[in-house]
Amino acid sequence: MMKNRLMKGSLAALVTLLATNAMAAQEVTVYTAFETDILAKYKNAFEKENPDIKIKWVRDSTGIMTAKLLAEKNNPQAEVVWGLAGSSMALLKEEGLLKTYTPAGLEQLHANFNDPQSNQAWFGNDAYFNAICFNDIVAKQLNLPKPNSWEDLTNPVYKGHIAMPNPASSGTGYMQLSAWLQSMGDDQGWSFMQKLDQNIAHYTHSGSKPCVQAGMGEVAIGISMASRGAKLKSQGAPLSVITPKGIGWESEAVGLVKESEAAKRVVDWSISKSANELYVEMYPVVGHKEVKASVTHFPDVQANMAPMDFAKMGSERAEVLAKWSERFDAKSEPQS
Numbered sequence: 001m002m003k004n005r006l007m008k009g010s011l012a013a014l015v016t017l018l019a020t021n022a023m024a025a026q027e028v029t030v031y032t033a034f035e036t037d038i039l040a041k042y043k044n045a046f047e048k049e050n051p052d053i054k055i056k057w058v059r060d061s062t063g064i065m066t067a068k069l070l071a072e073k074n075n076p077q078a079e080v081v082w083g084l085a086g087s088s089m090a091l092l093k094e095e096g097l098l099k100t101y102t103p104a105g106l107e108q109l110h111a112n113f114n115d116p117q118s119n120q121a122w123f124g125n126d127a128y129f130n131a132i133c134f135n136d137i138v139a140k141q142l143n144l145p146k147p148n149s150w151e152d153l154t155n156p157v158y159k160g161h162i163a164m165p166n167p168a169s170s171g172t173g174y175m176q177l178s179a180w181l182q183s184m185g186d187d188q189g190w191s192f193m194q195k196l197d198q199n200i201a202h203y204t205h206s207g208s209k210p211c212v213q214a215g216m217g218e219v220a221i222g223i224s225m226a227s228r229g230a231k232l233k234s235q236g237a238p239l240s241v242i243t244p245k246g247i248g249w250e251s252e253a254v255g256l257v258k259e260s261e262a263a264k265r266v267v268d269w270s271i272s273k274s275a276n277e278l279y280v281e282m283y284p285v286v287g288h289k290e291v292k293a294s295v296t297h298f299p300d301v302q303a304n305m306a307p308m309d310f311a312k313m314g315s316e317r318a319e320v321l322a323k324w325s326e327r328f329d330a331k332s333e334p335q336s
Contacts, residue, residue, distance in 0.1 A: 006041075026053050029077060031082075032058070032065070033042075033085070033171060034252070041278060042275070053262045056152070062170060079260060081098070081122075081257060083253075083254065086122065089115070090111040099256045099259055103254075103264070115122040121256070123254055123267075124251035125253060126280075127283065127285040127287075128225060128226070128283055129249040130172060132223055132243070133229040135225060135237075150180065150246060154196055163210035164204070165205070165209070166332045168329075172207025174295060174321070178248060182306060200328075202331050205333060211232060215233075226241060228299055233296075243299045243303075271288070277291055
């Protein structure tokens with residue numbers, strides 16, 4: 001009798017163990033454009049709170065990730081999109097890739113970060129902003145004045161000293177292009193970019209790279225991410241982080257592609273206070289109303305934000321990028 005009880009007990013323990021292992025084997029494929037150096041932190045924090053689910057990241061820059069999702073429209077490989085620009089999310093929703101969903105804790109988010117339509121399908125994790133990263137030491141060596149406006153960057157004195165992201169492969173680049181068009185108007189915006197291009201050394205395929213290059217002295221000026229500029233300055237880079245009127249900004253957002261319970265839990269966690277406390281380490285402005293931070297050297301972005309129509313950014317994306325590429329792509333760095 002005792003032997004039978006032991007066998008039953010062992011069998012029950014084995015069944016529980018197998019069930020636990022089966023749950024632990026759940027893997028959710030998450031497409032993202034988050035910067036590579038923060039992916040492990042988000043994955044580890046989620047999996048610590050959700051030990052039965054594993055995240056499998058598929059990461060690329062915003063433009064390439066958006067194109068990949070659209071190409072896979074009829075056979076989606078992603079289950080969740082997390083950390084992709086709001087304008088891209090609006091386009092993905094329009095194309096039917098994102099599912100309408102109300103994540104747990106939605107009421108805790110800033111509403112203007114989220115899908116503005118009633119059948120909401122994407123939700124803001126953070127807001128990120130552009131800036132000019134200006135290397136003070138290089139500028140002094142080259143006798144370059146500090147720019148205060150976008151128009152200042154068309155001064156011939158800066159010829160060959162400016163890097164910016166390629167808008168076709170970088171969301172950081174595309175949001176600044178959109179900000180110029182939306183704040184200046186189409187004609188003036190394209191005219192400005194034509195003059196700016198004469199001073200561009202090269203276009204990068206990463207939003208943070210121009211600031212990194214400016215911090216290292218490879219260029220004097222990088223049109224880039226304000227958060228990266230602040231971080232590099234905090235690490236000792238000789239940078240001024242300048243925000244001229246009409247800076248580009250956008251939210252990074254999350255959305256559901258496949259309606260599995262595991263995928264929904266990833267989305268729910270991604271808007272949680274725990275997740276936002278990680279976002280705020282990198283982005284001073286995040287989606288959760290209760291999470292705030294003061295970031296050393298982060299510029300006053302709110303005073304100079306461009307008016308941004310994310311739906312327009314999404315719907316006009318292909319046309320605008322084709323026009324930009326035809327005119328300016330010759331100076332892009334080779335794809336790595």
